[in-house]
Amino acid sequence: MTRWVMIADLRRCVGCQTCTAACKHTNATPPEVQWRRVLDMEVGEYPEVKRVFVPVGCMHCADPPCMHVCPSTATRQRADGIVTIDYDLCIGCAYCAVACPYQARYKTDKAEFAYGEPMESEKKQFDPKRLGVATKCTFCSDRIDAGLAKGLKPGVDPEASPACVNSCIAQALHFGDIEDKASNVSQLLAENQFFRMHEELGTDPGFYYLWDKK
């Protein structure tokens, strides 16, 4: 069995938003739709204050609330853990967006472009199926599947890895198979202390945050 997960090393992330921009390129999301983004958070009060950058997006939960509330079965889960949306089935009810504890889902009702009218690049990447339906991070499943078909290893070979991971200039983002004990992500989780966001909700998210060595 395989379960694809992502890791964000909070010691490394600088909040530069390169992953945000790379995701927008690869997935051609419209303005203000950010399947990957990095939060800029403060903890404490001056002068005892810390600032931390936290990459967020769909956590590809093992027990995803978005899937349970979906009335049309558009939201499903692959055997490798990736949570998917079938745009042909989605009715755009947005129940999933409300149910998601991570605010990871977007819904765009009409075509929107950077400068009003579409640029050539936007025309080339436009997909009308994304209008009026829920969208979110796919873990770049198309890249993973195409890479696997070529015998490549997701999380190791760029061609088979999510765009955000490929782009990260701090090596903060990692991707791999948590069921493979020898994988990069399994090694990182074995060597470091980590948490998952809103773990108490029982969603079993597939997104881990490293914060210190063990």
Next chain:
Amino acid sequence: MKKTVPVHVEKKATYCYQCVAGPDLLTVKVVDGVATEVEPNFAAADIHPGGGKVCVKAYGLVQKLYNPNRVRSPMKRSNPKKGRDQDPGFVPISWDEAFDTIAKKLLEIRAKGLTDESGYPRVAASFGGGGTPQSYMGTFPAFLGAWGAIDMGFGSGQGVKCTHSEHLYGEFWHRAFTVSPDTPLCEYVISCGANTEASGGVVGVWRHADARIRGMKRVQVEPHLSVTAACSSEWVPIKPKTDPAFLYALIHVMLFEHARERLDLDFLLRHTASPYLVGPHGFYLRDPQTRQPLLASTLEERVTREAIEIGADDEVLAQGMLEGETAFCKLLAHMKPYTPEWASNICDVPAATMRRIAGEYLDHAHIGETIVIDGMTLPFRPVAVALGKTVNNGWGGFECCWARTMLAALAGALEVPGGTLGTTVRLNRPLSERHESVKPGPDGFMAYPLNPTDKEHWNAKPNIRNAYRTLVPLAADGPWSQALGPTHFSWMFLGETPPGLPRVTYPELWFVYRTNPAISFWDTRQVGERMASFPFVVALAYTRDETNHFADILLPDQMDLESLQLIYIGGSKYIEQFWKNEGYALRQPVVAPRVDARDFSDIATELARRTGLLERYNASINRGTAGVPLKGEGWDFSLDTARAHSRDEIWDAVCRAASAELTEGKETHGLDWWKEHGLRVKPFPQSNWYLFPTLAAQGLRFELPYQERLWRVGQQLARRMHENDMQWWDNQLAEYQPLPVWKDFPKLWETELARIGGKPEDFPFWLLTSRSMQYAWGGNVGLQIIHEVAGNVAGHGGVIINAKRAEALGIADGDPVEIATPAKSVRAKAVLRQGIRPDTLLLIAQFDHWATPYAKDFGVPSMNSLVPMSMNLTDATGSGADVVRVSIKRTPRT
């Protein structure tokens, strides 16, 4: 609109050098002739010290290409009146008409003579900072070279927006135009405002992330909690412009509160000026016959010796048996008063914190240890001090740079593995090679091309309007020097030229490229008003903007993904950009031009042809102005100087010469090979990162702690200026000191406030700025994707204010506020944060656009609109600091 099915997909290698922390090596995915995605060039992962990754700015390149707001053809102004309130009435014209108009002006100027009645060049040119436009302007430098005298000293941010003191003093002390910790080896960094995570580029971010995991500790000392402070072990919120006091206290602790043996005494004795004997008048004691400095055999010695002491203009001040003491003794006496308790009252940092930091620095210095690099055994001193903008420019910059370099010297951590490194030279020659620029100079130190200050050679008549050769000896006189002078003086003196200088005149023709001084300089309103009087402005224009609003001709040059150029990559340069490889990379068109734009090389060639300069222009390219000499040992790809060559002909020759240079003539690949492969490198030894062995091999010392040479130069310059009835530089001349004393730097800004009619208590906030990685240098403010992603980083939408202080003032998050000086005010939205001192406000980046499409609707101000352009706030290097005293109050919601 329907989904399209891709038929032909390809990836083309190119580079991004939109900011000085580049180049980033990337590929662009092109689907059926349309550029869609930027990705790292994964093939460069092993040769690039940042894993071949690409900064967020490069992800704006696709929008930059297809931006509907581009200038779509050459334009000419139809409204002869110029002003911010005037519609220029730009109308499209043909390239032929544009070239005709420009060439006619140039030929008229050439007929009159290159310089005007004041002796200033009639043609001026301004380019964006850090030399980045050179990576886009193709062969235009060859046109400039062929033309002759050009004033390149109209600043667009230089001085006030760069690390100016560091450029000049750093290069003087250790060939460090830019400075960096040896991050791959360093263990402990004290960073006074060096915003590496925002300004260090991919390599800086990559290396520091690795260093954090490795356990490197960085203490970030700055008034607000920047992204760099966020990624540091500790944030020390210091009061603005008091960093010299903090650094002096660290030196005091190391000198007086730790055992002397904890310092690198061998380094100080054998590799610095510490044992030089200083005489009663403050100059070195010298051998009466050879006039060489006399040295003690230990660091702390007082002696009476047969000696001579020579003053500023070679006059003998004393001769015979003279008393002297070592420069190190002078240092001890100088630093004695600067205790942590003294500093604490000034910089608002607890004395205990400074004591601890000084101790931790020594704890990590590994005094006495060595490391083997490339087979060389070198000292290993993994401690460094980094300085940021506003700390190392303007008043106080000299003191900070001196203290930083002294802290490195005390630990023997200067130019050795792990320590503080200079990473590029720009004022000494050769520009491309730090080590070759190390040559013996006077008194056992490195030579430095100071502008002369002796009676016979001082330049009383400036060659350009900012008078850098007259006023700033350290600015030298090389290709970069014009931009390293007091570049705001070019603008200021247009209003009133101070006594002794020839009246400053308007240039008759001004080229502007990849720069927007009407936004990016200090006192931008005054800069705009001056621009409105420029008689003829040629702007290479991407979109309309606040500077080309005043232009007469707009020329759209092909953008990053449309044009072609080969550049040098790697080696050692800007801050963290020291690599283990060096070579060349090609920027190539990934798609056909989207508007009626031309490649800058073709523009340059046409200008040369129409002005009769073709032969000199081609000859300049042959000599290497395009980055590589076309003739070398065993190869010759020189261009026929008699005819015009196409862009591809020129760059094919450059590519062949670069291939030959990299392979010692074995290969001569042309443009097609480079288009396919994108880049090529050869090894650059890590040992070349460190200057110490080169100095040691030549028996040269670092010129610290005592600044006899600078003191001498300052006295000479003062005499020259006074001999010419120039008294207006006296405050700046006081900066030339053998050992820099603390001055009340914050008070300087309060005094300036009083000068323009304000009381400090009415304007209690220090307004600062901070680098935006998403925008800095990029010329990308009109790109939607950049605006969108930058919005995720706090502060891009308004002014950051301490939350508790805001509450006391009745200001809530998102409230409209007015930020004011006695002279001007701007409006912003309040952004409440905890990570900022209660006496400080922060406006990230520089906005306040009023002409640039898209950006003019942001509604976010810039401190540049508030900062006065002032002689009083100009230091001896000709720079100012980006800081201004302001008030803030809530305004009614509209």
